[in-house]
Amino acid sequence: MQRFAERLKRIVFGSPIATDSARPETLRTRLALAVFGASILSAVAYGPDALIDALESAHQRGAIPYMAAGVVGIMLLLGAAYASQVSAFPNERGDYGLVRDKLGRRWGVITGASLLTDYVFTVAVSIAALTEVVVFAFPHTAHWMRAIALGVLAVMTLANLRGIRDRVRVLVTVWNGFLVVVIAVVVLGWLRRTEGAVPSSPADAPETWPLLVAYAGAVASGAVMATGVEHLASAGPHHAEPRGTRAARTLLIAVTASAAAFLGVSLLAWTHGVSDFGNGPVVVQVADRVLRHEAAIWVVIVSVAAILYAAASAVFRRFSRISSLLASDTFLPRQLTMRNDRLVLRGGILAVAVLSAVVLVASGAQIERLIHMYIVGVFTSVVLGQIAMVRWASNRIALATEPRESVALHARRTLHIAAGVVASAVLIVTATFNFANGAWIAVVCIVVLVLLMHGIARHYAKVRADLAVPADGHATALPSATHGIVLVAQLHRPALRALAYAKAARHSTLKAVSVQMDRGATAALEKRWTQLEVGVPLVILDSPYRDLVGPVLDYVRTLHRSSPRDAVVVYVPEYLVGRWWEQLLHNRSTARLRAQLLQVPNVVVAAVPWKLESARQAAPVLEPEDPALSPDPST
Template sequence: MKRLVVGRRIRSDRLGEQQLPKRIALPVFASDPLSSVAYATQEILLILTLGGMAYLSMAPWIAVAIVVLLAVVVLSYRQVIHAYPSGGGSYEVASRNLGAGAGLVVAAALLVDYVMTVAVSVAAGVDNIISAAPELNAYRVLLNLGFVALLTAMNLRGVRESGRVFAVPTYLFVVGVLILIAVGFAEMLAGHPPVPESAGWQITPEPDHVGLTGIALVLLALRAFSSGCTALTGAEAISNGVPAFRPPKSENAARTMGLMGLLSITMFSGITALALLTHVRYVENTCDLIGFPGDCATSAQRTIIAQLAAAVFGGAHSIMFYYIQAATALILILAANTAYNGFPLLGSILAQHRYLPRQLHTRGDRLAFSNGIVLLAVVAGGLIWLYQGSVTALIQLYILGVFTSFTLSQTGMVRHWNRALLTRHDRLDRRRMHRSRLINAFGAVFTGLVLIVVTITKFTHGAYLVVIAIPLLFVMMRAIRRHYDRVAAQLAPEPGGMVLPSRIHAVVLVSQLHRPTLRALAYARATRPDTLTALTAAITPDDVRNLQDEWNDRGIPVALTVVEAPYRDLTESVLEYVAGVHHDHPRDLIVVYIPEYVVSRWWEHLLHNQSALRLKARLLFQRNVMVTSVPWQLDPGHADARAVTAEPRLPADTVRT
């Protein structure tokens, strides 16, 4: 099953073959910011229409502010790519220039952002599928979880293979949106403007959003702006994925970042302008629409891009309408692939720095960071299930982590250029650095203000959960690092070389006299310990007497020691005996040999060795105690009746007691 889903294993020396050309890297790392234009405009109108249609005049100015912000972020991260091409992105910039604490804040924010990217992108994609097929609304959560599982399986197959699959839908979406914008404006210039289905509908304003003035109106505009800033999500992913590009890595990554910014700005501006000029209506509660056909309580409103496609291309049954909807749904779902690349890469770097479990640094069969991919899928799937796949609910948890990393990253870049200017004296280099510092300083101030706005406007709508999650992740990563540091300090070799134990006491556990027991005794004697004890627990008196009789009849050259088990607990009896030996010989080493038989079928493990597993787990916590398993592999076929006579032969008695 694993080979069917993941594919054949790839050798480590073929890692270079997984590096990406620009045409594949664009859909792999930029599908999230490219796809967010499908719902960024929608989120702006969603907030403004809470007050009816009175505040829609603010939408163009909000869109202009978002375009400027997107341009600044793209230019700023191009500086990051050239200055830090190792792939740490915002985390590396903040760690090197602002300290480990700031780096961990950025890392926590990005991890939260990547999880939300998967949840929001998949939910938005399913929304567009439901817009084309409303009868699927009842299966919203199931569709979401199914797409998360599909994305996980594709990414487990490797970056290059998943990139090829995801490239086609991304380019289909970009071409489709550009055609939609071009045809829509051409129809306007020709005097036949498209008319969306909602253009004639009226909106019932929310009672507490009527007649807003002063600070209340400003807060509404800021909330709409913060919702529209979803257009910037995933913009930093390329700076985190520089190592995945083909050489020259920095140049290719910077060019891809520039192309991503150009396409995002063009598509977002075009969709927003087209939606405002054609008077598209979109509200949070469908029942607030006056003139909406059907039952507003059970029917879902079509997304803005779906309404525009139907208006521009001649109805909701045209080929181009279905093309736009299919391409939009695909890229919104595949936009989660940006997080599937960014989260495991960042997790690997954090694991390498000992801030996350080391398992996240391990590459899987297809040279992808499989553990990080699976962890991302589980957390994102849980959020989708918890919020029932609602984009409106999930998006409130979005953005905050994005602008936290943006702000700290750009602040760190300003300090980076300040340090570089102290060592460079060439006039052209200094002029370039001054220009770069100005870009990053402007970006830091701008994104910092947006972070404040987002925190204030979204806090009571769900963002408080992110405000809690980021510090918790920060504390958790610090605790993991302290643990690894403490373990490393204790495992460091002592000065003076290896210290030998004074004496070795061997204890062989005996439950019954069979071939595994004889092998364990033979192996223990072969190691020549200072003392050797065959130990059994008196759980059932009759069984102990029978064991002693058989032991004497066979002439085993090791005395059988019986310990009491008044509560029929083997583990406690053995632990008490071992503790007594340790008390009498605190500087000596105790080796406990546990005979086990190994079965050939997975389900047979449930029938054997359960007591041994519990005992080993307890013994591992005892000081100066070593546990040695002595396996006996069972034949998966029929038993050999002569096997009982072919028992291991014990070596001559060499125990020094």
């Protein structure tokens, strides 16, 4: 069974990868666009939907072009700010490291919690959007949205646990293919509109301009398009030299391309009367109105699904990396820094998978419910990142000696101030107007994560203080003596092996201990003990209430009280089994006893394994000569 499980594991997750064979991969701009730009470009699949939904709710459909232009302005401003940031700090993995170093660990924790929250909702939103595409293509699956979403998530999780390196050619095909498809739809849509081949829907004349609040809410909803900018900035270390220049160039190209695609799709949705979430993704609805050919529609559907899958899959890796950084800074469990035999940060991948599954199930994989939770986390990170950049620029200005350098730094500081103000406005508007629609969930998640991370950090600080070697070296002092105790229930081969190991350790004293719960069995054990001339005193502990743990604990504690500086080693024979269900039949009482003994000061518990036949058959190995059958080492 164990061999089968191992083979199945290798088939599913792949063969182990040696640490020395893993080389860091750096990419040029053309390839980096495809590998790291999926997140921001994939937002074209749901960004126009959020904008149109917000405007239609306010009965201001005629304002779509203006609000879309506002979203594009936000994207370009943040793109320029992050290009400045990544060129200055190309080796930082996004906002967390920057904020931690420039503003302090406390603000770094808030940034990290915001990013983790954002990444979970990014995965959920991308998969929900992909599910919506599937339902648009196959309407009869509308009642299975949760199942479809969880199925996609399961496949994605297995692929990331396997550590499949997305082939660059595949990602290039997905990224460029989606961009080409969107450009083709936009160009063809505008050509047919001007030629009159497709009658354009009459634009809602803005005869009654809405309140500024409605516009602000629409722009904030459409700002989901800007959430991928921070994701791009975290990819700086993966660019080839000159790293800062290439990373900034990649970011600007990806932001510009995504902004143009978003604007084109939004304008076509306005002119062709495409509605919001209810009838499928806006980009697919636009393609359906424009292309009017089934094969072409399927090309659009496949390209949209592919870019959404690529975006969500990339977030798995980003989540595991940021959680690993937080864990290395003691804000999350250390296990998140450990890689498996495929060099994958398994803990982070499983965490984002489980959390995303909870979000998808709770929301019914409905993107219109998720979209309002999406912006809070990333824009909190953006605001703090821009504040950190303003502080950095101000410090550099104070040290600048050249006028040209001072002017350039002043310009950069102004850029980051503007980006921070705009991002703050988007964050406030989103948290205010979408609070009841789900933004409160993101706020609560961030607050809970911050409190949890501070609690974990305090725990690790206490552990470090507890484990530190004192200056007087008292912790390294040797015990005055060691006493060996071998637990014996009956005199069989496992017990003889434990006795042999204990004799080989040459303790100051060595005794075998048996708990009497049946007088007949105890008498038989004493008789057998005398016959075999074991050479170790046998101590019988009476247990009138048939308790195994209590008498042994009392005996060991008595030894400790009589000699507090001595160490006591308790040898416990244990069975190794080859079938999972056999574990339920053995070692239950000894496991409980061992857990209790470990709480007694200066007590060491030594488990002496004995393989049963099922274990020997499951994993045959060359056994050394059984010490139980060897001559007594003390003689």
